[in-house]
Each structure stands twice: as structure tokens, then as C-alpha cells.
Amino acid sequence: MSRLPRPYVVASCAVSLDGFLDDSSAARLVLSNEADLDRVDEVRAGCDAILVGAETVRRDNPRLLVRSDVRRQARVAAGLPENPVKVTLTTSGDLDPDRAFFTAGDAPKLVYAASGAVAGLRERLGEAATVIDAGSVVDLPTVLADLAARGVRRLLVEGGGRVHTAFLGADLVDELQLVVAPFLVGDEQAPRWVGTGPFPHDPGRPMRLVEVRQLGEVVLLRYALTAADRFWLGEAIEESRRCPRSETAYAVGAIIVDRDGREIARGYSRESDPRVHAEEAALAKVDLGDPRLPTATIYSSLEPCSVRASRPRPCAELILDAGIRRVVFAWREPDLFVDCRGAEVLTGAGVDVVELPDLAPLVRDVNAHLFAGRRGRPDDR
Numbered sequence: 001m002s003r004l005p006r007p008y009v010v011a012s013c014a015v016s017l018d019g020f021l022d023d024s025s026a027a028r029l030v031l032s033n034e035a036d037l038d039r040v041d042e043v044r045a046g047c048d049a050i051l052v053g054a055e056t057v058r059r060d061n062p063r064l065l066v067r068s069d070v071r072r073q074a075r076v077a078a079g080l081p082e083n084p085v086k087v088t089l090t091t092s093g094d095l096d097p098d099r100a101f102f103t104a105g106d107a108p109k110l111v112y113a114a115s116g117a118v119a120g121l122r123e124r125l126g127e128a129a130t131v132i133d134a135g136s137v138v139d140l141p142t143v144l145a146d147l148a149a150r151g152v153r154r155l156l157v158e159g160g161g162r163v164h165t166a167f168l169g170a171d172l173v174d175e176l177q178l179v180v181a182p183f184l185v186g187d188e189q190a191p192r193w194v195g196t197g198p199f200p201h202d203p204g205r206p207m208r209l210v211e212v213r214q215l216g217e218v219v220l221l222r223y224a225l226t227a228a229d230r231f232w233l234g235e236a237i238e239e240s241r242r243c244p245r246s247e248t249a250y251a252v253g254a255i256i257v258d259r260d261g262r263e264i265a266r267g268y269s270r271e272s273d274p275r276v277h278a279e280e281a282a283l284a285k286v287d288l289g290d291p292r293l294p295t296a297t298i299y300s301s302l303e304p305c306s307v308r309a310s311r312p313r314p315c316a317e318l319i320l321d322a323g324i325r326r327v328v329f330a331w332r333e334p335d336l337f338v339d340c341r342g343a344e345v346l347t348g349a350g351v352d353v354v355e356l357p358d359l360a361p362l363v364r365d366v367n368a369h370l371f372a373g374r375r376g377r378p379d380d381r
């Protein structure tokens with residue numbers, strides 16, 4: 001049992017106060033300012049690929065390059081290409097090779113096209129792009145799995161409205177960056193940044209606001225979506241598959257992630273010695289005074305321990321000592337070896353504890369051998 005791999009997805013757009021991306025005139029409506037363009041440039045420089053819909057390629061003709069020399073040089077110094085890979089999606093195949101998407105910069109250009117459009121596009125675009133068959137209708141999980149296989153770990157989605165609607169509707173956005181301009185468009189013919197749902201984030205399941213930043217007259221709102229928790233918890237579960245096998249202890253994976261959705265450290269059970277726990281292994285790789293820790297989240301495949309047989313300091317206490325205020329885990333520890341109250345201890349200390357029990361079967365699967373032939377299995381009680 002495993003999950004389809006995908007990159008971490010950041011969706012970004014600038015809108016009017018009434019939620020429009022543009023007006024209906026031929027000229028492009030400016031919603032951003034210089035300070036925000038510089039911010040977006042930094043976000044781009046921190047991603048492996050940038051995705052826009054074919055409508056955006058046709059209508060806005062964006063270059064999708066990192067503008068700053070310093071940021072491009074920093075990418076090269078880090079062993080990355082100067083610019084992120086460019087990605088677009090098309091059903092109709094209506095894309096011209098003279099668009100800036102294809103002509104600007106040396107980065108690879110990937111076009112995910114519906115099967116019926118592939119042959120025509122390959123002929124039309126020639127060497128300008130790699131055209132990939134994305135199925136009879138372009139399937140986003142398939143596109144994301146293909147991007148992950150090409151080494152894309154962080155993807156920036158820059159619109160337009162149909163693309164944002166599809167990604168948000170499919171719960172494939174980990175972080176949303178919305179910039180709001182201080183005026184109204186009030187034109188029903190104009191495109192909105194997002195269409196009609198259903199969406200997973202309704203009033204009963206709101207997004208988590210992680211930042212509000214004023215940039216001159218515009219405001220940046222940054223939201224973490226529940227997909228981000230599922231993404232990182234899935235990564236932690238994958239990490240647990242690396243644990244040396246034990247007949248007497250769980251295989252667990254843990255990852256510490258900062259508020260920008262960037263990994264700080266990861267670890268797994270028995271990584272450095274036969275008794276080390278996953279959370280402990282990850283925490284051992286971070287300086288205790290790291291300023292990112294108070295706003296970081298630790299993801300652990302198993303509930304952090306509150307009592308342990310092997311060492312005096314349980315992981316719940318180590319997490320509190322590190323100053324981490326948010327914990328996400330999948331599986332509540334069965335009382336197989338010790339009586340665990342980790343979630344209770346953390347919640348009691350004011351930590352935000354989130355349990356995603358629907359991912360628990362994956363964790364149980366990794367630990368199935370611990371239960372084989374045992375009477376009174378913990379989940380049978």
C-alpha cells in the first residue's frame with residue numbers, strides 16, 4: 001500500500017477586492033505592485049517548476065522566469081538550473097510556439113495535453129517543448145506524479161482561474177498565496193480567480209491562516225490547506241519504511257516542517273542507534289534555538305510517546321522542549337508496549353494536535369509484523 005507521489009503545491013494569484021483576476025478589456029489589468037512582484041520572484045526562485053493553464057499562456061503571455069540576477073545565481077550555486085521548469089496543461093492543444101512560455105529562457109517546457117491533442121501539438125511545437133500524454137482528460141494526480149518523477153519537489157501554480165479551481169477542488173493545493181489589490185472590478189464578463197465548487201475548504205473546514213503581510217497598498221494572505229498536512233504526513237510514513245526492522249518496537253517516521261512548508265529535518269526509528277525514536281532522530285538534527293521551531297509543525301506517523309521503556313525522555317517532552325507548537329500524526333499508539341498518552345500530554349501543554357486517522361492503515365501496514373500471531377490485537381479491543 002502506498003500513495004501517488006506528488007510535489008508540494010503552492011498556488012499563487014493576485015485579485016481585486018471582488019475576486020477578479022483581470023477585467024474584460026484587451027489590456028492586462030495590473031493587480032500587483034513592485035514589492036509584490038519582487039516577492040513572487042523570490043517564491044518562483046524557491047520552486048522547481050511553475051505551472052499555468054494554456055488560457056494564461058495564450059491570454060497573458062507570461063515569461064515565467066526568475067527576474068533577479070542574484071536569485072538566479074543563487075540557484076546555480078545550489079546546483080539548480082537558472083530558472084524553474086515551465087509547465088502548462090491543455091485539452092484543446094491550442095498553443096503557439098511563439099508564446100513567451102516557449103521562447104523565453106532555457107528551462108525545460110512541459111506541456112501536459114489530452115491524448116487527442118498530443119500528435120498535433122508535437123508537430124506544432126517541435127523542439128520548443130516536451131508534450132506529454134495526460135490521458136483522455138488531463139488528470140491532475142497523474143500530472144503531479146509525472147512531475148515528481150521528473151524531480152519536481154515544489155510546484156508553483158500561477159493560475160488562471162480554471163487551473164486554480166481544478167487544483168483547489170481536487171484538494172491538491174498545500175499552500176495558497178492570495179494578494180488582494182485595493183479596488184473593485186465589478187465586471188461579470190471578467191475572469192474570477194476561482195470558479196464554482198464543490199471545494200474541500202468550506203465553512204466547516206476552513207483553511208489555516210499562517211500569514212498576513214502588507215506590501216504597500218496590497219495585502220498578502222497566506223493559507224495552509226489540509227492537503228499540506230496530508231502531504232507531509234505521507235512523507236513521514238514513507239520515511240518510516242527506512243527503519244531497521246524490530247520485533248519489539250514500532251517503525252515510525254517524523255518530519256519537522258517550517259511555516260513556509262519547507263522541511264527542516266526528518267528522522268526514523270533506530271536511525272542512529274537501536275533505541276532512538278523517529279521524532280528524537282529528527283529533533284537531534286535541529287539546533288534547539290532555531291527560530292523556525294515555534295511556528296513549525298512536526299509530523300509523525302505514530303502518536304508521539306509519553307512514556308518509554310528505553311530512555312528517560314519521551315518524545316512528547318522532547319517536542320515541548322524544542323518549542324514546537326503543532327503536531328500532526330496518523331496513528332494513535334496501540335497499548336502494545338507501553339500506555340501512550342502523548343496526544344493528551346501535548347494538548348494539555350497547549351500544543352495544537354491534529355490526528356489524521358484515515359492515514360493510520362498505512363502506518364499499521366508498515367508495522368504489520370508486530371501484530372502477526374499476537375492474541376488480543378490492540379485494534380480488536
Ligand SMILES: [Zn+2]
Pocket residue numbers: 277278279304305308314315316
Ligand atoms: Zn518516542
